[in-house]
Amino acid sequence: MQRTVSIVPVSHRLKAPFRISRGVKTAAETVVVEVVEGDLIGRGECVPYARYDETVESVIAELQPPVQALRDGAAPHEALALLTPGAARNALDCALWDLRAKREGLSVEALTALRVPDRLITAVTISLDTVEAMGAAALVVASAPLIKVKLSADEPAARLLAVARAAPHARLIVDPNEGWDFATLDGLKPILSDLNIALVEQPLPAGEDMALEGYDPPYPICADESVHTAEDLAALKGRYGAVNLKLDKAGGLTEGLLMLEEARNHGFTLMVGCMVASSLAIAPALHLAGSCAFADLDGPWWLAEDYPGGARVADGWLTRPAEGFWGDGVTAAGLWL
Template sequence: MGVTMSWRSSPLVLREPLRISRSTMDRRDAVTVRLDHAGHTGYGEVVTSVFAGLGLDRIHAGLTVLRSRTTGYATPEALHTELPAVVAGLHPGTAAAFDAALHDLLGRLAGRPVHRLVGAPAPGAVPTAYTIGLVSPTEAGRVAGRLVAAGFRILKLKAGDDHDVARVAAVRAAAPDARLLLDPNGGWTAEAAVRRLDALAGYRLDAVEQPIAAGQLDRLAWVAARTPVPVVADEDAATEADLPRLAGVVAGVNIKLAKCGGIRAATRMVTAAGEHGLAVMLGCLVASSLGIAPALHLAGYARWVDLDGHLLLADDPWTGLGGHDGTLRPTGTPGLGVTPRRPDPLDPAGSAPPPDPTASAQPAASAHPAASIQPAASIQPAASTQPAASIQPAAEVIR
């Protein structure tokens, strides 16, 4: 039996609206992608994004194309070998969901977590940032105090209105020891960015993301040269191809799997970032634990981890990441390591979710030799004296 594919959509509602410089969001739609083979199931998730031009119609159209392209592959290993061709021309968010489901399936078949499949260092306990939107300075301080009391050590503040300085001041007063990230989402002009960052010089900012609109590298370089705060490119760093021109311009890049196309593409970006002297931030969109999990398997490479999308939801339909105390704790179980909280409507039985990955898992027997999985070349973790785990071909990890 080959690999079969199905999907379903469902809403994700935020606990409270999140306002940033270009929009306010209170919900988004998620599409769960499911791949089945030999009694095992892998899952991935793509979420809608107005900014990225990705609505439900485009997602469903892309997944329909993917389903037609997967026909004829006898094993997920063979599908992985041809993955770049399979997802070619599709929106990177849709490609990332398929990529995640395939890696989840491969991990479950092999009885290994995804980070071991791709040769990444085990993420361990990972402190994550938590995002505070464009609220009043008083409210921002209140939220920061609550987050610090809960255990958060990294706070990310949205910026881009007249209260930026007062908001940072209020948060720093409430969280004197926290690491602070600032994200205007490209909402400043270059001149305003320099003025604001100069006014914020005394508040010990860890980094500022994409201070000005994307596509102005000369102006971005002008800003970065005039502030001691490390500048991290986000919208200007969508894919591996963007990194050479960012070298020497910014301190780091925000790698989001929904921007670059998934785990496989992200590992290449990590390699390229290291080659160009760029530090790595791992970011996300608002998504469920299923949507956040793939990036967590690469967290050992990151200087900054901002994987809080599932924490912003009123009802996360998946579990397995933790994070409500400021620390993500991967389960270390096969695949992505997350499980649905409720029965999966796509399950043929119509009642039960797939086996809990926290249970003992054995690799599935296969009549097909495993094709080689080629993750990124040697990559060193960002904040570790240990070398990255050696990269093993799939024949050794998928049996």
């Protein structure tokens, strides 16, 4: 059957600025791939990430060869083989999973044998800001069971304590986004040990995390920027106790499934994460969430407006998208603009 493929950049305005140690964004800049066979449409979304020298333009350019291959009749695995792990392959891979589900009339849940929770706890993120602003932001989401706190090397203790005092019942994920050195991490150990810390995520730059070898604090250190694909996992043992599985780094759900199995084999605690993105990016990641101890899938919560029928986040709980949104093997009217 003849295929048509489109690549569309989509910008989603955020409801508030999102700040981390590397910078600030006011919109989620995404790329959406649509693969069409007859009356069936498979969709996938990625978020190009400047940390890895990705832009909307570079992702669109990277997608041209595999897209042309699909138009010329290549098999999905042949087209995907033209891409390296990263955002571009994620968008195409997820679009092909969605299309396969519709073609076969089976959900991705059935195809992977991984149950997607109808509702689950997701971390909600407190963006990096002044001490006072972070405390105020935490007060707004104080009922959430799990809060992620973005930090830098500037006043990390004061910022963290402000959040902890405003939301005393929440577990905390501390995320400096590679913004600390080992002295900062170790110096904060007494404070971190006294708080309800679920994870400390990627405290050191990815190229400097050998300093974590043998370090054993009373909370797991979680790899994020240090892990992209299943091949990275073996080298992380002894440095990290947990890993963050992100489809935009792995290059799609196909690699995400391999990572899930390999990470389990190595005994890592698992978290599934996301970029600031729409529900179209979150829906595939939900297929990993039921097998992970933690989910950090609040990307759509940051958007001023998500797609109709998308995931909902309220009080730190995420409700899966409506049937027919992605990967259900059915097409539902009224979900897409």
